[in-house]
Amino acid sequence: MEVLQLLVYGVVLGSILTLGAIGVSMIFGILRFAHFAHGDMMTLGAYFGLVFVAGAGISPLAALPLAMGLTAGVAIVVDQTIYRRLRRTQPVILLISSFGIALALRSLIQLVWGPNSEVYRSGIQIPHRVFGLVVKPDHLWIVCGAVGLVVAVHLFLTRTKMGKAMRAMSDNMDLALVTGIPAERVIMGTWVLGGAMAAAAGVFLGMDTRLHPTIGWGVLLPVFAAAILGGIGKPYGAIAGGMVIGIAMELSTLVLEPTYKPAVAFAIMVAMLVVRPSGLFGGRT
Amino acid sequence: MEGLIGYGVFFLTMAGIYAVLTLGLNLQWGFTGQFNIGVAGFFAVGAYTSAIVTAPDSAAHLGGFGLPFPIGVAAAAVMSGLAAVAVGWGTMRLRTDYLAIATIGIAEIIRHVLKNEDWLTNGVRGIPGIPRPVETELGLLGVVIGFVILVYLLIERARKSPWGRVLRAIRENENAVMASGKDVADFRLQAFVVGSAIMGLGGALYAHFTAFISPEAFDPLYGTFLIWVMLIAGGSGNNKGALLGTLVIWIVWSGSEILTSRLPVEYVTQAGALRVLLIGVILQVILLYRPEGLLPEERPRLGRPGDG
Structure with missing residues (x-):
């Protein structure tokens, strides 16, 4: 029974990691660098959600689209003012820059909202009991929300011109550019997608526990692990990777202290890098 | 006046410790192009190793070996090197x-691990009473400067050696190095391990200087980010640049602390965030407008036919 209960938590965590990993995977695939500010972008999304939840008194789910839009906007601004101008050099310079952006975003969040924990809603939720399993209503919303967003991403990537262009650039950059895909527009689209998904992951993280300026940074490593496990540049791989990492992290609490959950993600990631660096679904290395 | 001199000694000692870390990173990033964003980890392993090896017996954490300072420093470098191999x-x-x-x-x-394994590290309460190799503050500064000079000479020697040339060649064009029959992964591992061992040495110096360590000090912000900004500001690939960058960024970082310490108490945490933001902005400005740093890497002059 305990295992089943942990599986429930694992699916919730996996849903959140998946949303983060989709962005990391696409950015890595198209812009060729590991985006270290992704965790703090999630945090930013969570706090944008808080503005509407606390300010307008709406539910976190209603605030979700607004938080996603604002965070996508911030991602575009950061890209246009900084990353775009560094793109001419080696991709690894972007990596350093994104590390700096991560800390700058976090300190901005601390300046605006303070260093203490916040919650969307105080009070205790009455959990549902399904076949002896404890399921909080928020857990259901998180998983349903994540499934809805993943389906939306799927439709976007397969049915729209922009989505197809993104997949093409991620699969084979040179070939895509030769066919006349407008690279700068696709890159902006990638930031909108990555920023919006990061914000959703952040809001869900905030719903699951509480908001803190380091919540995003805390899951950055599992998010990278999920993206690598699924294969870089493979958004569908990110879903599988997110679920595997999320469930493995929660199941590990049977034998390990909960604080070592990120270490489990790390171990799976390193094992994958040694055995098959292209990931489960043959992404890029 | 005495307070000012005391602060100056503290300031220079910390700058010296950071200089050791920056030189270690220069070997990895500046020469070889390796992206180590976990400097804080190797820094911490060195600090804790030396602390545990030299500290007097305590029920709160592993220890009681009471070994002398040089052995602590050597153990720190070895342990950080081993972590790098892993x-x-x-x-x-x-x-x-x-x-x-x-x-x-x-x-x-x-x-x-540092936070949670109390038997090993005493958790968040940290390890106090780490012995100092010399009694006076000034003497400690001398020890730290001695190590900075030693590491500088060592890395400068390595840079000019055939080994250092292979590392820089890997950074510039990995395939060409492979084609000339070098084991690229092996050379990379060597550079990574040596660089991390130097970071461990820096950690040991830090532990013996502050005489107290806790996990707080090895936050990615202090342990990794500042060191990266120091190296990039000074000039990646140039050892003199690494030293200059350390000094300049340490002046900015400490100077901003002096300014923000004048703010009322209720703004203390906010002020900390403001300082981090300042360093983050400095990094972006350097990357955009002077990516080669204050002292750019010296490129070897290409010999013309007929020269020497």
């Missing part, structure tokens, strides 16, 4: 982005 072994054949992710992973895990 991280580097799987990732040396891959793009450096993967090394970056792996190193940040190991640094976070080390921080969790």
